[in-house]
Amino acid sequence: MEMKLEKLSEYKWKLPIGSVPGMRVPGIVYGDEALIRSIEKEGSLKQLAQSATLPGAEKAALAMPDIHYGYGFPIGGVLATRCSDGVISPGGVGFDINCGVRLLTTPLSKSDIDKEVEPLVRRLFSYVPCGVGSRGKIKLRKKEMKPVLREGSRWAVENGFGVDADLVVTEAEGCLRDAEPSDVSIHAYDRGRDQLGTLGSGNHFIEIQYVDAVYEADVAEAFGLHEGRVTIMIHSGSRGLGHQVCTDYLKVMQSAVNTYNIHIPDRQLACAPFRSKEGQAYLSALKCAANFAWANRQCLMHWVRQAFHDALGDQCRYDDMPLVYDVAHNIVKIETHNVGGKKVKLAVHRKGATRAWGPHREELPEKYRPWGQPVLIPGDMGTASYVLVGTEHAMAETFGSACHGAGRVLSRKAARRAAKGRSIVRELADKGIAVMSAGRGTIAEEMPDAYKAIDDVIRIVSGAGIARPVVRMRPMGVIKG
Amino acid sequence: MNMKNAENPYGIVRELDATADIEIIAISDTVENLFAATGFALFNLMTDLSAVEPKYRWKVRITGTADFASGLVDWLNELIFLYETKHVFLSRFDVRIREDELTADVWGEEIDPERHEFRMGIKAATYHRLRVERSKEGWIAQVVLDV
Numbered sequence: 135m136e137m138k139l140e141k142l143s144e145y146k147w148k149l150p151i152g153s154v155p156g157m158r159v160p161g162i163v164y165g166d167e168a169l170i171r172s173i174e175k176e177g178s179l180k181q182l183a184q185s186a187t188l189p190g191a192e193k194a195a196l197a198m199p200d201i202h203y204g205y206g207f208p209i210g211g212v213l214a215t216r217c218s219d220g221v222i223s224p225g226g227v228g229f230d231i232n233c234g235v236r237l238l239t240t241p242l243s244k245s246d247i248d249k250e251v252e253p254l255v256r257r258l259f260s261y262v263p264c265g266v267g268s269r270g271k272i273k274l275r276k277k278e279m280k281p282v283l284r285e286g287s288r289w290a291v292e293n294g295f296g297v298d299a300d301l302v303v304t305e306a307e308g309c310l311r312d313a314e315p316s317d318v319s320i321h322a323y324d325r326g327r328d329q330l331g332t333l334g335s336g337n338h339f340i341e342i343q344y345v346d347a348v349y350e351a352d353v354a355e356a357f358g359l360h361e362g363r364v365t366i367m368i369h370s371g372s373r374g375l376g377h378q379v380c381t382d383y384l385k386v387m388q389s390a391v392n393t394y395n396i397h398i399p400d401r402q403l404a405c406a407p408f409r410s411k412e413g414q415a416y417l418s419a420l421k422c423a424a425n426f427a428w429a430n431r432q433c434l435m436h437w438v439r440q441a442f443h444d445a446l447g448d449q450c451r452y453d454d455m456p457l458v459y460d461v462a463h464n465i466v467k468i469e470t471h472n473v474g475g476k477k478v479k480l481a482v483h484r485k486g487a488t489r490a491w492g493p494h495r496e497e498l499p500e501k502y503r504p505w506g507q508p509v510l511i512p513g514d515m516g517t518a519s520y521v522l523v524g525t526e527h528a529m530a531e532t533f534g535s536a537c538h539g540a541g542r543v544l545s546r547k548a549a550r551r552a553a554k555g556r557s558i559v560r561e562l563a564d565k566g567i568a569v570m571s572a573g574r575g576t577i578a579e580e581m582p583d584a585y586k587a588i589d590d591v592i593r594i595v596s597g598a599g600i601a602r603p604v605v606r607m608r609p610m611g612v613i614k615g
Numbered sequence: 616m617n618m619k620n621a622e623n624p625y626g627i628v629r630e631l632d633a634t635a636d637i638e639i640i641a642i643s644d645t646v647e648n649l650f651a652a653t654g655f656a657l658f659n660l661m662t663d664l665s666a667v668e669p670k671y672r673w674k675v676r677i678t679g680t681a682d683f684a685s686g687l688v689d690w691l692n693e694l695i696f697l698y699e700t701k702h703v704f705l706s707r708f709d710v711r712i713r714e715d716e717l718t719a720d721v722w723g724e725e726i727d728p729e730r731h732e733f734r735m736g737i738k739a740a741t742y743h744r745l746r747v748e749r750s751k752e753g754w755i756a757q758v759v760l761d762v
Contacts, residue, residue, distance in 0.1 A: 229738045336735065384741075
């Protein structure tokens with residue numbers, strides 16, 4: 135069945151109900167003509183339409199401009215379902231629960247470290263466990279993991295990884311409440327046991343950057359970001375613990391759809407009613423995994439701070455590297471939104487999408503409330519990353535959501551093919567970007583050509599009014615798993 | 616039809632183009648060899664298996680699965696669990712399937728960064744586009760792996 139989109143405005147397109155059988159709400163795609171043409175035959179529109187068939191779906195299934203084909207749900211999608219009578223679906227979050235990004239700033243300017251980037255990258259690579267098969271420096275027994283799963287970032291700070299001030303500038307203050315560790319399987323504990331404080335592989339990274347453009351000076355000032363300032367971005371998630379939680383509950387949901395007589399067009403959309411015991415158990419396990427991920431990023435940040443302090447001494451002390459913000463981009467959050475003039479409690483599934491709250495929200499740190507939430511958008515490793523700010527318009531349009539990155543255009547196989555005979559590391563070095571990776575295949579698969587142009591994604595998000603660019607950062611050095 | 620080849624001793628496995636993940640299609644003469652072939656392919660994506668010696672043995676047992684396709688997901692996820700928790704790469708698989716029980720002996724060795732290349736990490740097998748079918752050419756499996 136061909137997916138036909140109706141253009142609503144320059145950056146907003148509608149996939150009508152009926153595009154696939156059983157849609158309860160339309161699909162809405164944020165994109166321009168070029169993006170729409172590129173995804174028309176790619177399969178992600180059908181996935182968007184299929185996600186709109188889930189019971190309790192409200193308003194629309196949303197696709198951000200970094201949309202691309204995933205498994206079940208597309209990546210770059212948002213689906214909100216009513217808690218009262220809708221479902222919750224692990225596929226709407228993905229395996230890497232609370233994969234997310236955090237950004238630190240430093241007192242350094244680009245010129246302070248221009249000649250130091252390679253040694254800094256090597257030092258980061260030695261301080262931070264990363265890559266396939268890597269073991270962490272923190273090893274916990276099962277009962278020691280329970281506080282991590284309950285408390286998230288708070289556990290990390292209390293155990294010497296970071297400072298109290300980090301918590302208020304983390305989404306959800308780094309902890310989803312009412313996480314019950316008994317909802318997490320022994321397999322998940324076993325996988326996560328020696329992975330706390332590890333970067334992971336694939337598209338996870340730690341990147342040294344500098345701010346090269348400021349678009350909104352007042353907001354940048356409030357966020358602590360200035361032109362020329364060196365920043366560090368960390369992208370990682372819940373590691374094997376989160377992956378196993380998703381695996382376990384996808385299996386539970388395969389039976390649940392029969393128990394509750396829910397018809398799904400793709401097995402990866404398996405779900406259960408939000409209020410069912412299966413639905414609540416998954417939500418609780420997801421919270422545990424999300425808290426593990428926040429603790430993980432807190433530990434990684436601690437070693438980044440240590441690495442910079444050990445390398446640069448008084449020029450960049452541990453306490454001089456404040457966290458700007460931390461966002462999750464694979465998660466379900468229980469939020470109340472205005473739908474058709476009524477306040478509705480929703481399970482907002484963001485799979486490759488970032489919360490992007492506008493100003494005056496109580497949940498935001500006080501210093502950010504006048505402006506809105508920082509929205510951290512990593513690009514590919516060769517071009518740029520952005521900090522945006524959430525808007526009131528996003529609250530009305532997208533359940534307060536925006537994109538999460540550049541979005542892939544090439545498959546991993548095609549990327550490896552395109553990289554044959556090329557040294558991506560040398561190409562990046564020629565651009566002045568130092569790269570170290572634990573995985574041989576990673577660099578090829580993650581090369582810039584494999585991704586959409588991040589500037590286009592940002593332009594569309596900004597044009598659609600759902601987030602505004604505040605600063606742009608360019609990469610100086612990166613470590614990948 | 617000669618199902619065995621140098622790349623995969625248990626069947627023929629090809630990688631399809633999938634944007635963010637890895638999708639494989641496998642064909643083999645028996646359903647047991649099909650499961651072995653996908654297990655081999657899983658680890659061959661993560662490392663060069665020619666450098667992995669079948670030194671030590673582990674046992675795998677899966678029960679209560681509804682059908683072969685679900686069983687395939689359970690099997691691959693159990694291998695991923697072994698890889699992550701025992702820190703091993705596996706290169707040899709002896710699979711037995713009876714009714715709704717799969718038992719297997721699998722062989723490999725502990726990951727050695729000096730000898731074993733790291734290509735990618737695989738998080739899980741998914742249910743997307745999943746199939747296990749018998750055809751004239753043999754048993755066919757198709758599965759998407761999350762990277």
